[in-house]
Amino acid sequence: MKDQPPQMKRHFRVWLVLLIFSIEKNNMNLKIAFLQILPGKDPDENFLIGKKACIEAKEKGADIALFPEMWSDGYDLPQDHDQLNALANEKESAFLNGFRDLASELRMAIGINGILAVH
Numbered sequence: 001m002k003d004q005p006p007q008m009k010r011h012f013r014v015w016l017v018l019l020i021f022s023i024e025k026n027n028m029n030l031k032i033a034f035l036q037i038l039p040g041k042d043p044d045e046n047f048l049i050g051k052k053a054c055i056e057a058k059e060k061g062a063d064i065a066l067f068p069e070m071w072s073d074g075y076d077l078p079q080d081h082d083q084l085n086a087l088a089n090e091k092e093s094a095f096l097n098g099f100r101d102l103a104s105e106l107r108m109a110i111g112i113n114g115i116l117a118v119h
Contacts, residue, residue, distance in 0.1 A: 033057035066111040
């Protein structure tokens with residue numbers, strides 16, 4: 001039996017798949033970018049990755065950019081209540097305000113998903 005090759009560590013770079021759909025009705029055309037992107041290690045990195053993806057979507061003609069579910073935390077759901085609360089975004093958090101400002105700057109709608117703080 002041949003020796004198995006050593007396990008290769010795969011290093012994935014951030015990838016982005018833009019699925020842009022065009023909806024046309026009554027001579028109006030709306031382009032939606034469904035962003036399929038790998039999250040970073042924390043919400044700050046996710047913001048930077050997401051900002052880059054939105055800019056690219058806009059450059060490709062999108063009017064709306066929609067993120068995958070749980071984008072703000074990168075699918076990291078701790079079981080500890082306090083850690084989970086620490087990941088939650090306040091309505092006026094830097095993360096959400098950053099995307100609000102970006103949406104205004106790019107003149108496009110941005111749909112973010114994640115954990116929202118509840119009081």
